[in-house]
Amino acid sequence: MDRRESLKSMILGSMAVGLTLESCVTETPPEVIEDKIWKYTYGRTPKEAAFDEELLLDQFFEDQELQTIKTLANLILPPNEQGTIEQAGVVEFIEFMAKDVPEFQVKIRGGLMWINNYCKTHYQAAFVNCTEVQQKELLDKMAFPDMEAEVQVQEIQFFSLMRNLVLTGYFTSEVGIKELDYKGNMPNVWDGVPQDVLDDHGMSYDAEWLAKCMDPNTRGDIAQWDDEGNLIS
Amino acid sequence: MQIIESQKTYDVIIVGSGAGGGMATKVLADAGLKVAIMEAGPFFDPANPEQRTQLKWPYESPRRGAGTQRDFGEFDAAYGGWNIEGEPYNNIGDTKFDWFRSRMLGGRTNHWGRISLRFGPNDFKAKDRDGLGDNWPIGYEDLKPYYDKVDKLIGVFGSNEKRYNDPDGFFLPAPKPRLHELYYIKGAKKSNVDVIPSRLSILTKRINNDRGVCFFCGQCNRSCSVYADFSSGSCLIFPAQKNGGQVDLFLNSMVSEVTIDEHGKANGVKYINKEDRQQYALKSKIVVLAASACSSARILLNSKSEKYPNGLGNSSGLIGKYLHDSTGTDRAIFVPELMNRKRYNEDGVGGLHVYSPWWLDNKKLDFPRGYHIEVWGGLGMPGYGTGFNPNDLNKHLGLTVGGYGNGLREDVKKFYGSVLGMSGRGESIARKENYCEIDPTTVDEFGIPVLRFNYSWSDFERKQAKHMHQTFEEIGHNMGGIVLGDAPEKDKDYGLLNPGRIIHEVGTTRMGSDPKTSVVNEFERLHDVDNVFVVDAGPFVSQADKNPTWTILALAWRTSDFIIEELKKQNL
Numbered sequence: 001m002d003r004r005e006s007l008k009s010m011i012l013g014s015m016a017v018g019l020t021l022e023s024c025v026t027e028t029p030p031e032v033i034e035d036k037i038w039k040y041t042y043g044r045t046p047k048e049a050a051f052d053e054e055l056l057l058d059q060f061f062e063d064q065e066l067q068t069i070k071t072l073a074n075l076i077l078p079p080n081e082q083g084t085i086e087q088a089g090v091v092e093f094i095e096f097m098a099k100d101v102p103e104f105q106v107k108i109r110g111g112l113m114w115i116n117n118y119c120k121t122h123y124q125a126a127f128v129n130c131t132e133v134q135q136k137e138l139l140d141k142m143a144f145p146d147m148e149a150e151v152q153v154q155e156i157q158f159f160s161l162m163r164n165l166v167l168t169g170y171f172t173s174e175v176g177i178k179e180l181d182y183k184g185n186m187p188n189v190w191d192g193v194p195q196d197v198l199d200d201h202g203m204s205y206d207a208e209w210l211a212k213c214m215d216p217n218t219r220g221d222i223a224q225w226d227d228e229g230n231l232i233s
Numbered sequence: 234m235q236i237i238e239s240q241k242t243y244d245v246i247i248v249g250s251g252a253g254g255g256m257a258t259k260v261l262a263d264a265g266l267k268v269a270i271m272e273a274g275p276f277f278d279p280a281n282p283e284q285r286t287q288l289k290w291p292y293e294s295p296r297r298g299a300g301t302q303r304d305f306g307e308f309d310a311a312y313g314g315w316n317i318e319g320e321p322y323n324n325i326g327d328t329k330f331d332w333f334r335s336r337m338l339g340g341r342t343n344h345w346g347r348i349s350l351r352f353g354p355n356d357f358k359a360k361d362r363d364g365l366g367d368n369w370p371i372g373y374e375d376l377k378p379y380y381d382k383v384d385k386l387i388g389v390f391g392s393n394e395k396r397y398n399d400p401d402g403f404f405l406p407a408p409k410p411r412l413h414e415l416y417y418i419k420g421a422k423k424s425n426v427d428v429i430p431s432r433l434s435i436l437t438k439r440i441n442n443d444r445g446v447c448f449f450c451g452q453c454n455r456s457c458s459v460y461a462d463f464s465s466g467s468c469l470i471f472p473a474q475k476n477g478g479q480v481d482l483f484l485n486s487m488v489s490e491v492t493i494d495e496h497g498k499a500n501g502v503k504y505i506n507k508e509d510r511q512q513y514a515l516k517s518k519i520v521v522l523a524a525s526a527c528s529s530a531r532i533l534l535n536s537k538s539e540k541y542p543n544g545l546g547n548s549s550g551l552i553g554k555y556l557h558d559s560t561g562t563d564r565a566i567f568v569p570e571l572m573n574r575k576r577y578n579e580d581g582v583g584g585l586h587v588y589s590p591w592w593l594d595n596k597k598l599d600f601p602r603g604y605h606i607e608v609w610g611g612l613g614m615p616g617y618g619t620g621f622n623p624n625d626l627n628k629h630l631g632l633t634v635g636g637y638g639n640g641l642r643e644d645v646k647k648f649y650g651s652v653l654g655m656s657g658r659g660e661s662i663a664r665k666e667n668y669c670e671i672d673p674t675t676v677d678e679f680g681i682p683v684l685r686f687n688y689s690w691s692d693f694e695r696k697q698a699k700h701m702h703q704t705f706e707e708i709g710h711n712m713g714g715i716v717l718g719d720a721p722e723k724d725k726d727y728g729l730l731n732p733g734r735i736i737h738e739v740g741t742t743r744m745g746s747d748p749k750t751s752v753v754n755e756f757e758r759l760h761d762v763d764n765v766f767v768v769d770a771g772p773f774v775s776q777a778d779k780n781p782t783w784t785i786l787a788l789a790w791r792t793s794d795f796i797i798e799e800l801k802k803q804n805l
Contacts, residue, residue, distance in 0.1 A: 042293055043284040045275070045312055048302050052295060076637045089292070096295045144635040147628065160622075163637065167620030171645055172291035172298070177615055179642065180649055184580035185288060185614050187448035192409035197575050203415045212392035212430055214406040219438045219446055225385075229393055229403045231438075 055099040061109075068112050069094055069162075071128045075135060076166045083175030090169035097165060104161070111158030115142075189216045236503065238514045243269040243481070245796075246502055246517040248488045248532065251340030252782050253768035253789040254523030255465030256383075260793035261521075262478030266800075269515060270470070270480060271504055273487045273524075274312055274336030277343060277466060279456035286310060286455040291616050299617035304333075306616060310343040310456035310464075311335040315733075319678035323685040330556075330669070330686035331733035332527060338484065339466035340525070341736065342782070343456040346584050347433040347463060348607070349389045350779035351380045351787075353398030359660075359775050363601040365693075366663045369774045370746045370755045373400065379787035387463050387786070388440040390582075391432035399429075399590045405438045407431070407586065408449075411579050413610035413653040414587045416568055420712030426606070426704065427592040431585045434463035434783075443472060451613065453583025462583065483515070489681045490536040490545075491520050491765060497540045499765045505679040519764045519796060519805060523789070526556070526771040527669050530741035531684050534671045544671075546742070546759035551752050553669045555740040556688060557776060560604065560659040562698045562721070562728035564705040566714035567626050571651040579612040579650075591778045600696035603778040604659025606704070612650040620645050626652075629715050652717070655708065657701030660778040661694050663740050667732070688732040698727035737781050742771035756795040757788060764805055768792050 044052070061069065073085045073094075085091065098104045112127075115138060119127045123134045130138075142159035145152050152160070170176040192213075198204055224233040244266040247254045254270060262268045277284055286308040291297040300306045304314040313335040322332050335341040354373040360366055377400070383389075384403040393401035407430035410418065421428045435453060439446050444467070445459025453462040460467040474480050485507040492514065494500040501516040522529040530553045536545035544552055584607075591603030624644035627634050672685035702720040709716040721728035732738075745751025748760035757772045759765045768789035770781045777784075799805045 041283075042289040042308065043281075043286045043310075048307075051302070056295065077641060078639055080639055080642075082642070093295070093297060097299070100296050100299065100301045139637055143637045144633070147634065160635075163623070163641070164621040167623050167641060167645060168297065168617055171620040172615050172617065174290070174292055177290070177292075180615060180619075180646060181576040182612065182615060183576050183578040184612070185290065185450060186578070187450065188578055188580075190408050190449040190578075190581045193412045193415070193579075194575075194577050197412060197577065198415075200575065201412065201415070201570060203412070203419075205409060205415075209430070210409070212407050213409045214390075214437045219406075221439065222442075223388070223405055223438050223440050225403045229401055231404070231406060 055096060058099055059095070060098045060105065061095055065109065065112055066091055066095065067128055068116070068126075069108075071135070072162055073166045075132075075139060076163050077170055082179040083170070083173070085166070085170065087175045088170045088173035090166055090173070093169040094165050107158060107161060111155070111162070114155060114158065189219075191216050236512050236514050239516065241516070243267045243515070243517040245269070245519045245521055246271060246515060247521045247523055248502065249340060249523035249525065249528070249769065250338050250470060251335075251342050251465050251523060251525065251769070252785045253770075254521070255339070255342070255469035256786050256789035257521050257523060257768050257793050258478075258480060259469040259473045260790055261796065262473040262480050263476060264797045265479075266797075267479045268473075268481070269483060269517065271483045271486045271488050271502065271515075272338050273507070274338065274485065276482070276484050277310075277312070277337040277339055277456075278471070279310065279343065279464065279467060280458045280460070285458050287452050287458050288450060291614070297617045305344065305454060308452075309454050311341060312337040320683070321675060321677060322683050323672050323675060325685055325687040328687050328689050329731045330688040331731050332684070332686070332738070333733065333736045334525065334528070338470065338482070339456075339464045342463065342465040344454045345736075345782065346780070347435055347453050348584065348588075348780045349432050349434040349463070349783040350590075350605075351400045351402060352376070352777045352779055352784050353400055355398045356775065356777035356779065359602070359777075363595065365601055366775050367743075367745070367750075370744060375755075376784070376787050376791065379790045380783065382790060383783060383786045385440075387434055387468055388436045388444075389432055389434045389783075390430070390437045392430045394429050396429075396590065402432075404432070405436060405440070408437055408582050410586050411581055411611050412574070413568070413571065413650070414585070414608055416571070416712045416714070417608045417653065417655070417708070418587060420708040420710075420714070421589060423711035424704070424707045425592075426589050426708060428587050428589050431588045433582060433584055435582045435584075436461045437582070443475070444468065447582055449578075449580055449582060451580030451583050486513075487679055487681070488524065488532055489679070490532060491522075492536075493538055493540065493545070493762070497762065499545070499762055505681070507679070510679070519766070521796075522765065522767045522771075523769045525769050526738050526741045526773075527684055529767050529769055529771050530669055531671070533742070535682055541761070546752055546761045546765060548761050549749055549752060551665075551743065551750070553684075553741050554665045554667075555663040555743050556667050556669055556686070556738060557661045557663045557740050558732045559735040559737040559776060559778075559780075560661050560690070560694045560697055561656060561730045561735040562701050563654055563656045564702060564709070564728075565652050565654045565717045566705070566709040566712070567629060567652050567717055568712060568714040569630070569651070570713055571653075572647050574612065574650045576612060580614070581611075585609065598700065600693055600700060601662065602660035602693070602697065604657045604697060604701060605778050606701075607656040607658060608653065609656065610650070610653030624648070653714075655705045657698070657705070658735060658737075658778070658780070659694070659697050659701070660776060661732075662691065663743070663775055664691070669741060686733075690726055690729055690732065694729060695723070695727050698729045702728060737770070737776055739770035739773035739776045739781055742767045743774050744772040745774070757792040758795075766792055766796065
């Protein structure tokens, strides 16, 4: 099973857990069910889950097109020690989005065809079989928008779309989020911007403002007020 | 085929389980009444792992959180959106109204922004100040005790500021501003625009032992699994049930009309069960509509009979009229000083920590009503769209835009968290010419005639939007930022979003003392039928430069108290 297939079955498997949940509710301890769901699924209505399953079972791009997308994606964001296109599941993501956003279909399929036509004319080979020098020679014609133009030509539009999908696919993946160094999405107590950051930006908290703010030490105490609305707990 | 009738008679049928319906349920069930809640969508509990989206990562979804299935992204807790399959609506001519509906227990309260602003004394008597629209038959002093009770029951953080038209309350402590919010404060102060801590119904401090305390994931729009934000299910309906209330939930039940007896009084509702697609009838002594301003108007207009040929409660012909939404327009600011930021967890609460309440006097301006400013930005969780146009901002730095290769990684990291935004949300004037009505040409998939809308902005709103952009630009420059894009011109209504886009639609069953010029009285009771009440935002005479939810809650509580008193006096 290739990576794409295994990803597909992983997602489908996780959905099956969600869908068959009711039948196992009586036999499985709730915390076990919760663990499974926590790891693999998120809240979907049955209709949404069925729609996603349909998209995941369907395949839009031909294998050869997927290969071209993969080559292109690796040129847009070459692998480095932080993460790769493959680790981020970028090709699978683009395959999914082409089914989820039908307007992408002709744009991407046509764009891939256009670059292959170009390569066959100029280099007598399909894009994936060109040398990296040739591939980059072509990308140099597509990757820089004309800042004066009101509407970009097709190949520039196509490349922008691919660049957007590749980058968003990468930076919403586990490796990409780690590389971006996003620190949140976990329980914590917000107690303001760290002092060194405030210092770097020449900012400080105003004392009068701070007096209105939460004290992390008493936030577990049940709130009580006097008649004037002053918090007294 | 027969209508299937239930033998049980309820004291009250409440149609809709959002803010108004939840509050009516809580107050009426606590008083011992037998309550049936009619909800057009499924059960929802954010604590249910099967329905939970809170704390999920984008890569746990094949579309990385894109908004292709849910308008605000697939982790957003609204089942529904601007368009719902099988439940269409239409617009008249080239007018545009976008109608957001959420079909689930708790309705739109599961995903809303939690901005919880009381209306001020001026807001109830706006006509006295500028001669436009109408005054409310009640004033701030009538609603103040209920706002106070709502603050204490549900919890809202904020600060007492002694601002006349932004009344103080019983607030939980505010979260400290984030870095981009400090930049906003800096810019706003230089521009003489007031800034105060925001007022959001999120528990920064414990208010009881049934609900958890905020753990700062910034995801209130996914509805909180520990009930630390206000959602109608978790904060009103579940507690009413837990308190021993006699509350029956009718889920996936789409109410089509209010039924009447031979004396012309309401005696229940008819509804379609979405699962078996059969029509049912349910009986009650009182009907409380809380289906949302436009849905309640639709139900009343569809409740036609020999006695009420124009719909129930519609002798004035005003049901559906005076529909109005908040105005809205937005602008983004790039702050070069925020490039290459140090990273730390800046999620905070779900939404803004600071905001600007209306700070000017309209008598000195060329538009009659005010607006407030909301602020957004920061080191938020990546989602679908992160990395799009990765280095467009380079054009402001004299650097190359576009390209490929690992330099793009550095571009995305460099600009992460360097753009903030401002959203103006203002008061529009309620006008009779803006309305929804039954469209005789179309039914939904349940055979119920649908609504069509007729809504246009006037120069009052356009001039206000123009002023918003001038303010955004001034604040943007004063914080050391570069304002992105050009200010939208007149041909684009100065950037005004389509009516309905701010999802504050109100006014369709407006309140008043005169049955000729209003639909309900000050206790939200239909002038024409004394056992039907409307507790959503339909009764709003004007919507102020605030958000409607806190006022819906206060009014629904006041109305519910009135119902209990009337029952005690045997007037109902």
